[in-house]
Amino acid sequence: MSSRFSAIPKGFNPPLRSTYYFIRQELLKKVDKYSLELSGNLLDFGCGSKPYKSLFSKVETYTGVDFENIGHPHLNEQIDFFYDGKKLPFENEKYDSIFTSEVFEHIFNLEKIIPELNRVLKPNGKILITCPFVWNEHEVPHDYARYTQFALRNLLEKNGFEILVIDKSGDFYMTLHQLKMVYLSDQLLTAIPVIGKIKFITTNIRPIILFIRNGWFRIFHSIMPKRYDLYLNNIILAKKKS
Numbered sequence: 001m002s003s004r005f006s007a008i009p010k011g012f013n014p015p016l017r018s019t020y021y022f023i024r025q026e027l028l029k030k031v032d033k034y035s036l037e038l039s040g041n042l043l044d045f046g047c048g049s050k051p052y053k054s055l056f057s058k059v060e061t062y063t064g065v066d067f068e069n070i071g072h073p074h075l076n077e078q079i080d081f082f083y084d085g086k087k088l089p090f091e092n093e094k095y096d097s098i099f100t101s102e103v104f105e106h107i108f109n110l111e112k113i114i115p116e117l118n119r120v121l122k123p124n125g126k127i128l129i130t131c132p133f134v135w136n137e138h139e140v141p142h143d144y145a146r147y148t149q150f151a152l153r154n155l156l157e158k159n160g161f162e163i164l165v166i167d168k169s170g171d172f173y174m175t176l177h178q179l180k181m182v183y184l185s186d187q188l189l190t191a192i193p194v195i196g197k198i199k200f201i202t203t204n205i206r207p208i209i210l211f212i213r214n215g216w217f218r219i220f221h222s223i224m225p226k227r228y229d230l231y232l233n234n235i236i237l238a239k240k241k242s
Contacts, residue, residue: 004032007054016218017211019185022178023232026169027130030235031055031101034128034165037237040096045088045117046103049077059097065089086112093122102233104131104152108144111155118160123242127161130235133168134175136182152236161238170232173224177217178232185210 005013005028014024031052039058044050047064056062065081065088081089086109098121107113117127129152137143147155149166156163170178185206 004055009049009051012051016214017207018214019181019210020178021210021214022170022174022181022217023135026174027101027233027235028052030167030169030233031128031130034167034235034237037126037164038097038099038128040125041094042097042099043090043095043120045098045100046106047077047079052099052101056099063095085109086116088116088120090120092119093125094120096122096125098125098127100127101130102132104129104147105145106139106142108142110145111159114155114159114161118240121240124239126164126237126239128235128237130169130233132233133231134179135232136179147234149234149236152234156236156238160241162241163236163238165235165237167235167237168228168231168233169235172227172230174217174221175230175232177221181210181213184213 008028012024013028014021018024032055035052035055036058038056039060041061042056042059042063044053044062044064047066050062050064053062063080064078065083066077066079067085068082083089098117100117104110121127131147131152133146133148135146149168153163153166
């Protein structure tokens with residue numbers, strides 16, 4: 001990958017031997033592509049460890065806010081403010097930009113939070129959103145929804161945003177492969193008692209198997225026809241209506 005990604009943590013910029021290689025690498029490329037659209041004072045909503053912070057080169061200040069929940073411990077994360085799940089602790093029109101990545105699926109009252117994001121954003125300020133369309137349950141029990149592009153458009157437009165870009169990461173075939181890799185790595189190679197208890201297999205053999213399968217797929221995928229009605233992540237760029 002590009003040296004531009006050298007500061008991205010390994011978990012969000014994984015090598016080819018990783019179970020999550022395709023979902024993380026494709027998402028990283030999309031965040032990088034649209035990062036230059038955000039500038040000024042930026043709010044990272046649901047920031048966690050701020051893994052993509054280094055990509056936002058046009059940003060002057062970078063503030064992270066998150067919500068305390070039992071499904072996602074915040075040890076060693078770079079959170080500047082916590083919020084109560086209902087109201088953000090900032091005055092109106094404080095931020096020029098908002099970035100929120102893989103967060104919307106964990107918000108039960110999203111229809112009430114989007115107006116809050118609009119409130120703290122300046123007129124014509126931009127928001128960059130990513131959230132999964134196809135993925136297994138995670139950070140349970142705080143995993144509430146999967147959104148289509150049409151649902152996200154509706155939620156944003158009726159709450160004072162204008163859609164600038166709707167994009168996707170991954171395609172139909174890549175999504176199927178990524179799900180198979182999760183099953184292979186997290187079930188077949190670890191959950192089966194006979195295999196899972198052999199540390200040599202899980203530590204040494206598993207990365208080799210994943211590397212070979214991901215490498216084969218990356219080559220084969222390049223010549224396959226593409227469909228985008230099944231995909232991994234939504235990527236939305238919008239702005240607050242003036």
